[in-house]
Amino acid sequence: MELPKPIKDFIQVFSKLPGIGPRQTTRLAFWLLHQKKETQHDFYHAFINLFSKTQICPNCFFISEKDSSKQENQLCKICQDSQRDQSVICVVEKETDLISIENTNKYKGLYHVLGGLISEIDESRKEKLTIKQLLTRIKTNKKVKEIILALNPNSEGNLTTYYIEKAIKTINPNIKITKLGRGLPQGGEVEFADAETLVNALEGRK
Amino acid sequence: MELPKPIKDFIQVFSKLPGIGPRQTTRLAFWLLHQKKETQHDFYHAFINLFSKTQICPNCFFISEKDSSKQENQLCKICQDSQRDQSVICVVEKETDLISIENTNKYKGLYHVLGGLISEIDESRKEKLTIKQLLTRIKTNKKVKEIILALNPNSEGNLTTYYIEKAIKTINPNIKITKLGRGLPQGGEVEFADAETLVNALEGRK
Numbered sequence: 001m002e003l004p005k006p007i008k009d010f011i012q013v014f015s016k017l018p019g020i021g022p023r024q025t026t027r028l029a030f031w032l033l034h035q036k037k038e039t040q041h042d043f044y045h046a047f048i049n050l051f052s053k054t055q056i057c058p059n060c061f062f063i064s065e066k067d068s069s070k071q072e073n074q075l076c077k078i079c080q081d082s083q084r085d086q087s088v089i090c091v092v093e094k095e096t097d098l099i100s101i102e103n104t105n106k107y108k109g110l111y112h113v114l115g116g117l118i119s120e121i122d123e124s125r126k127e128k129l130t131i132k133q134l135l136t137r138i139k140t141n142k143k144v145k146e147i148i149l150a151l152n153p154n155s156e157g158n159l160t161t162y163y164i165e166k167a168i169k170t171i172n173p174n175i176k177i178t179k180l181g182r183g184l185p186q187g188g189e190v191e192f193a194d195a196e197t198l199v200n201a202l203e204g205r206k
Numbered sequence: 207m208e209l210p211k212p213i214k215d216f217i218q219v220f221s222k223l224p225g226i227g228p229r230q231t232t233r234l235a236f237w238l239l240h241q242k243k244e245t246q247h248d249f250y251h252a253f254i255n256l257f258s259k260t261q262i263c264p265n266c267f268f269i270s271e272k273d274s275s276k277q278e279n280q281l282c283k284i285c286q287d288s289q290r291d292q293s294v295i296c297v298v299e300k301e302t303d304l305i306s307i308e309n310t311n312k313y314k315g316l317y318h319v320l321g322g323l324i325s326e327i328d329e330s331r332k333e334k335l336t337i338k339q340l341l342t343r344i345k346t347n348k349k350v351k352e353i354i355l356a357l358n359p360n361s362e363g364n365l366t367t368y369y370i371e372k373a374i375k376t377i378n379p380n381i382k383i384t385k386l387g388r389g390l391p392q393g394g395e396v397e398f399a400d401a402e403t404l405v406n407a408l409e410g411r412k
Binding site for chain 2: 019050077
């Protein structure tokens with residue numbers, strides 16, 4: 001059946017969200033329409049503020065709250081925090097990776113959000129990443145002693161790690177470059193681990 | 207970690223959506239922030255129009271596009287369509303049920319959206335349903351000859367069906383009341399069907 005246009009448009013646009021299909025979007029549309037006016041306002045404001053009250057940190061590229069009194073983008077809270085270890089930068093693919101690491105409460109250094117990984121197929125993707133800005137940070141900030149390349153252990157992650165490692169070494173061969181440890185995840189079982197994980201666990205034994 | 211306020215608010219509000227948890231909402235927030243300005247505008251407009259350009263049909267309670275030139279709520283396309291069979295009303299729980307039935311292209315009568323089912327636990331829910339309005343439709347429109355109670359085959363659906371059936375019979379005992387056929391779904395297997403489905407399939411054999 002031909003749905004009313006505002007609902008059809010909503011379904012079409014919101015189905016683009018990752019992990020949400022048209023059926024779920026249809027249910028969401030009708031669910032939203034049945035909420036109280038105040039709840040609808042909450043949704044509306046949360047949506048508007050997400051776009052209008054956020055900014056990208058010009059140093060680490062994490063997203064932070066915009067200071068409306070200032071014209072230019074400001075450093076995020078992590079980059080502003082002088083208590084944090086200025087000698088380590090943890091390079092992550094995306095914001096949610098940063099959040100997961102930050103939530104461990106174990107890491108007190110700085111971050112750098114790449115905005116994606118290098119693709120073996122799509123050459124153009126590399127240009128959109130903040131690799132150049134990372135290299136500039138390393139060049140201009142003499143305090144930096146270690147770079148942790150905390151990328152996903154898959155082919156794109158490995159390719160990006162390899163590329164960045166090479167690039168950093170040509171700028172400053174004295175910087176320590178580390179990667180996340182590999183092996184069995186907490187709660188994992190030796191019996192069901194894939195061969196590569198077991199090889200990594202054996203090599204990383206201590 | 208303490209997320210930037212606009213993102214925290216977005217996650218808090220959008221996690222209320224049915225079937226979407228805080229982890230998925232976090233990913234959605236960052237995904238949205240990385241879209242082009244035009245895409246963000248598309249989302250914004252789809253969202254605003256969903257609330258501002260829709261209205262509830264005063265006859266069947268389906269949601270339809272608002273005619274901005276008119277002050278009062280207008281009949282939806284289905285209720286306006288004189289080609290449709292005015293003698294049958296198919297009663298459904300919610301809009302998405304109406305859409306599924308309409309998409310079969312087999313039903314050409316009218317609809318009535320209840321807005322929920324009667325709950326055994328929550329007595330107050332009954333008052334929010336459009337049962338009274340359904341009874342008024344039947345009383346005032348002499349063309350109506352049949353009511354199809356197309357509610358889900360579960361305890362709340364059965365309770366609602368029973369209640370509405372009784373109410374209609376006290377108004378007009380001559381109206382035909384029917385329910386959706388029960389039995390094995392298309393592609394279902396006898397071996398794995400539950401006992402109640404098999405009993406229904408046996409009773410409904412033809």
